[in-house]
Amino acid sequence: MQPLAVLGATGYTGGLVLEAARQAGLPVRLVGRRRDALEAAARHGEEVRVADARDPVALATAFEGAFAVASCAGPFLTVGFAPVAAAIQAGAHYLDTSGEQPFARLVYERFDEPARARGVTVLTSFGFDYVPGDLAARLAADGLEPLDEVVAAYCVDGFVASAGTRRTLGHVMTQPQVAFEHGRLVESRFGATTRRIRFPAGEHTVVEWSGTEPLTVPRHTDVRNVRSYVRAPKAAAWGARASRVAAPVVKLSGAFGGGPSPERRARERFAVLAEARGGHGGRRVVLAGRDVYGFTALLVVRGAEALRAGEARSAGVAAPAEAFDARAFVARLAPLPDRARRAALTSEDAPTLRPCVGSGRSASTSAISAVTGRATRASA
Numbered sequence: 001m002q003p004l005a006v007l008g009a010t011g012y013t014g015g016l017v018l019e020a021a022r023q024a025g026l027p028v029r030l031v032g033r034r035r036d037a038l039e040a041a042a043r044h045g046e047e048v049r050v051a052d053a054r055d056p057v058a059l060a061t062a063f064e065g066a067f068a069v070a071s072c073a074g075p076f077l078t079v080g081f082a083p084v085a086a087a088i089q090a091g092a093h094y095l096d097t098s099g100e101q102p103f104a105r106l107v108y109e110r111f112d113e114p115a116r117a118r119g120v121t122v123l124t125s126f127g128f129d130y131v132p133g134d135l136a137a138r139l140a141a142d143g144l145e146p147l148d149e150v151v152a153a154y155c156v157d158g159f160v161a162s163a164g165t166r167r168t169l170g171h172v173m174t175q176p177q178v179a180f181e182h183g184r185l186v187e188s189r190f191g192a193t194t195r196r197i198r199f200p201a202g203e204h205t206v207v208e209w210s211g212t213e214p215l216t217v218p219r220h221t222d223v224r225n226v227r228s229y230v231r232a233p234k235a236a237a238w239g240a241r242a243s244r245v246a247a248p249v250v251k252l253s254g255a256f257g258g259g260p261s262p263e264r265r266a267r268e269r270f271a272v273l274a275e276a277r278g279g280h281g282g283r284r285v286v287l288a289g290r291d292v293y294g295f296t297a298l299l300v301v302r303g304a305e306a307l308r309a310g311e312a313r314s315a316g317v318a319a320p321a322e323a324f325d326a327r328a329f330v331a332r333l334a335p336l337p338d339r340a341r342r343a344a345l346t347s348e349d350a351p352t353l354r355p356c357v358g359s360g361r362s363a364s365t366s367a368i369s370a371v372t373g374r375a376t377r378a379s380a
């Protein structure tokens with residue numbers, strides 16, 4: 001069986017992806033720049049290939065014969081581009097854990113044509129950032145297009161960032177970001193707009209951030225305006241003006257520590273909400289779960305399995321809900337067997353789309369159980 005090549009296999013997220021892939025029975029190949037560390041992380045019989053993420057020749061050899069590449073080596077704006085090119089050249093599908101909107105934008109621009117020509121699918125930002133927002137948006141939009149607006153909003157309780165995430169954040173804070181306004185991408189910035197959003201656990205202020213939904217949602221949904229938000233106090237929007245000053249400090253903090261323990265991760269709870277509004281009414285969809293890093297690893301592995309099964313609807317660079325049917329993919333996120341359950345999702349906390357409240361003349365309620373794949377829809 002062809003392996004899934006995991007680049008950044010010595011890292012915190014790479015380690016979780018390896019674990020989830022083994023649980024799923026996917027053969028893995030560990031790729032990174034330090035042979036000793038790779039060999040220490042490999043299990044008996046697993047392949048190891050040494051390649052720096054900036055070395056196209058070494059990457060080509062490392063990815064040869066893999067059915068897909070999962071890149072967990074960041075910051076992606078710094079080291080992320082050569083792995084995408086090398087995966088395409090090797091004829092392997094590609095997924096990554098980037099949460100960097102400017103990187104995703106360049107991946108769509110640069111790699112769509114080469115990936116189409118090679119017949120492979122490229123899925124960027126395919127982790128907690130920002131798959132749930134894109135899937136929830138697609139489900140919220142069902143039957144209501146054309147839409148005036150889609151809003152994605154993330155709410156996380158108890159999150160502890162890994163060192164790699166902090167280092168990456170230090171880079172992203174100084175990058176320009178975009179929103180989708182009146183049918184086109186426009187410049188925006190962290191905190192450019194704020195709103196009040198009713199999450200299942202209560203109403204909170206959310207602040208605009210650099211989610212990739214403004215890039216991905218218009219690819220599969222007829223909509224004029226898309227913005228992405230994260231729960232944060234209003235003051236965070238003002239504080240964002242100081243991000244150029246704060247960025248080096250945040251980057252420096254990424255030199256210390258690893259990632260949260262499994263016990264810490266198990267305490268994290270998230271709710272990702274999408275609101276769709278248009279002339280035909282509106283709908284809210286919530287995707288809820290726990291363990292941000294475990295969920296990221298689960299998404300990468302379920303995405304790789306779906307690519308392997310030939311479920312991708314197109315070659316090229318694709319948004320999550322463009323590559324896969326959103327309902328079918330949510331159903332793929334069913335709970336893992338017992339051992340992995342601790343690290344990722346429990347049956348109670350598996351992604352679920354909760355009853356939603358619509359607005360407008362044909363408001364509707366929709367609920368899907370990710371565990372059973374059962375879908376119900378009823379008028380509100």
Ligand SMILES: NC(=O)c1ccc[n+]([C@@H]2O[C@H](COP(=O)([O-])OP(=O)(O)OC[C@H]3O[C@@H](n4cnc5c(N)ncnc54)[C@H](OP(=O)(O)O)[C@@H]3O)[C@@H](O)[C@H]2O)c1
Binds near residue numbers: 079
């Ligand atoms: N958005 C999300 O939902 C989400 C979730 C998880 C992670 N992420 C992102 O994923 C990335 C990894 O995070 P992490 O916490 O796993 O960080 P980490 O523990 O520091 O791991 C980074 C990995 O990248 C490797 N790497 C870095 N530069 C490399 C190079 N030039 N050549 C080869 N390998 C290189 C490192 O190798 P060495 O061990 O040799 O240093 C390590 O394996 C970050 O950018 C983070 O923001 C995003």
